[in-house]
Amino acid sequence: MTALVAALAALGGVATTNISDYFKDKRRINHDLEVKKLDRVAAESSRRRTFELENLHAAYDAMYLLMRDLVKIHTVSVESARTTGLGYGSARLPEGTTADLESRSRAAKTIQLILDDNIRKIALDAQTAMTEVATMGARAKFEGRPPVSVDSGESAWTEAGRLGIDAMELIADRIRTLMQENVN
DSSP states (O other), rough: HHHHHHHHHHHHHHHHHHHHHHHHHHHHHHHHHHHHHHHHHHHHHHHHHHHHHHHHHHHHHHHHHHHHHHHHHHHHHHHHHHHHHOOOOOOOOOOTOOOHHHHHHHHHHHHHHHHSSSHHHHHHHHHHHHHHHHHHHHHHHHTOOOOOOOOHHHHHHHHHHHHHHHHHHHHHHHHHHHHHHOOO
């Protein structure tokens, strides 16, 4: 009988150890799964943040180039309108001052990829306004309308410039915010 009690006690000890080990293993496995999940979420967040930062930098640079082209176009358009009487935006840009088509294409791509809806909308509005300034003289001629006045051109240029500055400020603010989050 003592042997039976000793055998049952030994079996009980083995069973208790096995049950205890099972729950320890289950907790360890669940912990490991949770750590992997957190690592995956952190990696995805890091990739998203890196994409956003790189694209915002590219969008800022593209907006800068669009603003530079806008000034070139406006300067030539005003001078041409005042000297020829053909209206704002009626003359071709002189050799060496052509607006960079590649910068317009790059801007279109990067602006569409801005993740923040408000910043993307303002940047698209700025790009549209700048395109309006760049094409208003040719469009008026194509549509059979009278030449665009210098005042109309100035007004459109001022609005496009304001929108461009607003977009660049919003992009810069978002970049600073993302960089500040990295510090904290």
